[in-house]
Amino acid sequence: MSEDETNGDESPETDDTEPVDLEAIRTRLDGLEDDLEELDSNLESAETEPDLDVVEADLESFREELESVEIPEPPESDDEDDEDDEPAPEEELQERHDDIESDLSDLEDDLEDQRGPYGEDVISEIEGVSGTITGTRWSVEGDEELIVAVDEFLAEFNSLLGSDVAVPGDLEPASGAELGDNAVENGQAVREGLGDTLAEATDAVEAADLDADDDAETIAALLEATDDFEDDIDEATEWTDLEVREQLRREGFYDVLDHVKDFPPEWHALKVHEKRGNVDQILLAYDSLGSEFMEDHCLEALERMGPEAAIEPMVQKAGRRDTAAMRILGKIGVADEEVVDALVDYVDSNPDLQKPAFRALGEVGAADAVEPLAQQLAEDNADVRSWAARALGLIGDTRAIDPLADILADDEEDRVRASAAWALAQIGTVDALEIVADYDDDRAYLVKAEADNVDLEPVA
Structure with missing residues (x-):
């Protein structure tokens, strides 16, 4: 092919390449945009599940048509100054195509949000709470709280569904170790009994065959009751919680309390111990309590107090990249070798660790x-x-x-x-x-x- 034959506005084409009709693609996208507006309107006016089924089918067909629109790649250019030029037609078409696809995805999400809720959602929520009950070891207090919570939930549940599910009358709250050798066995019986009771509740929901349209109010009320039920279970006392409190009680942690002013009581006791300078009790709470909330408050108390008795545990914690421990060491202000070595380890670290380490080294006067x-x-x-x-x-x-x-x-x-x-x-x-x-x-x-x-x- 001669040089003259390649000079022109159109790119050379092979025998197998046919020119792409960009105007036809533009027209198809115009039509798709109009169709999408109509689908949006149809979804907004849909009131029943069958209405939503129709919209869903239309959205599926629309997506198939959109995916069939192929936008060609823009021609390559050797001109280094093309960054300031107008975008190629192919790029404009691709951007419109992407915008339509994004709007379609939003409509599909809106469709799912508009559906339901369903009876299956109620069953799923109840099964989730049941799993928490049966999969957790509870204290004696916890067993009592569980039975009350299930009773209260079933009262609302039966009122809404017209059922008669009830907790067995022979369940004894006995998960606590203080009740003797049969404690674990009795506690397991409580969990299993409540689990079986909630299984009866899910069977009742399934038998009711609730319709998402006709029974929408009932389903919504059942879900609200289940949410409240879940909150009650979350507040019930687990055995591990009681075990920690019993340990603290034996160590005299709660002896400073005449009454509980703030909840949890550990927080109130911590404030009193800080006021009295009882560093050993604050360190005991810090070591014993697994609550992130209480750990943060223990560290804040130590930072305010700056007690030398906290140096060793804070050096250990600082060695695990803990910035709160670094701040406490700075507040304590003792430049012994162990403290300085722990902080200097972070001088050539990442900025998140350098900042508190630098500050603490300055505060302790680490020569x-x-x-x-x-x-x-x-x-x-x-x-x-x-x-x-x-x-x-x-x-x-x-x-x-x-x-x-x-x-x-x-x-x-x-x-x-x-x-x-x-x-x-x-x-x-x-x-x-x-x-x-x-x-x-x-x-x-x-x-x-x-x-x-x-x-x-x-x-x-």
Whole structure:
């Protein structure tokens, strides 16, 4: 083929390639957009399950037609300046196709949301609660709470469904170890009895053959009752909960309580122990309670108190990358070798761990950390450089003056320079203060403010 034969507006075509009619594709997409608007209107007006079945079938047919529309790839171009040109027709068509597909997916989701609820949903919820009951070991109190909860649920259930399901009258709450050798066996009997009772309830729902349209109000009320039932079961006392409380009770943790002001009682007792400075009891609660809520409050109490008795457990916890423990060690402020070693391990770590570790090293005045912290002044991350500078200022070691002065002079980030100025002011020697004072007309307000705060007048 000659060069002249290839010069033209159309790309060369092989014998097997036929030109694509882009206008025909555009027309099909116009029609699909109109059809989709009609489907949206049909879904909005659908009131019954059969109506929704019709819309669902129409949506399936629509998707098949949409998937049959093939958008050709846009022609490749060797022009490097094409980024500023208008998009190719094929790209515009593909974008319209994608928008239609996205709107179709939204309609399909709306269809599912508009269906039901069904009797099968009630059965599924009851079976879920039953599984919690039968799969958990409960305390004596828990057994009693379960029986009451099932009784109350069945009263509402029977009222709504016209059934007569009832808890067996011979169930004895006896899961607690204090009831002797038969405790586990009796507790298992309670769980199995309640499980069998709830199985009767699901059978009653199935026998009722509830219709999603005709019985919509009944289904909704049953689901609401089941939600309340689930909440009651969640609040019942498990054996593991009771075991921890019994342990704390034997250790005298609750002896400080004349009454329970805050729930849970462990929280109230923790506040009293913090007020009285009972570090051993707070550490006991921290070690014993598996609740994330209570663990957080124990750590917060220790952080406020800063007791040296907490050093060893907090060093261990800090060794497991725990930032709260690092903050507590900083609050305690004792720069013994064990504490410093635990914190220095995170100096060259990730920023989430560096920030609390740097702060804690500064607060404990860790002279051994000056060199590794000074090395962090060369890090790419501006936050890391800023945190390192402030930690060096808290430590107050004069070895940090020169590297901090370099950061103040040369760092590209003004907030890092401001941190260096603050750190030099904290070190407070005449040399350090004179360096900062020279920046009283600095371009950066933050740096200038630190310089303005420097007082070089001799102290009388």
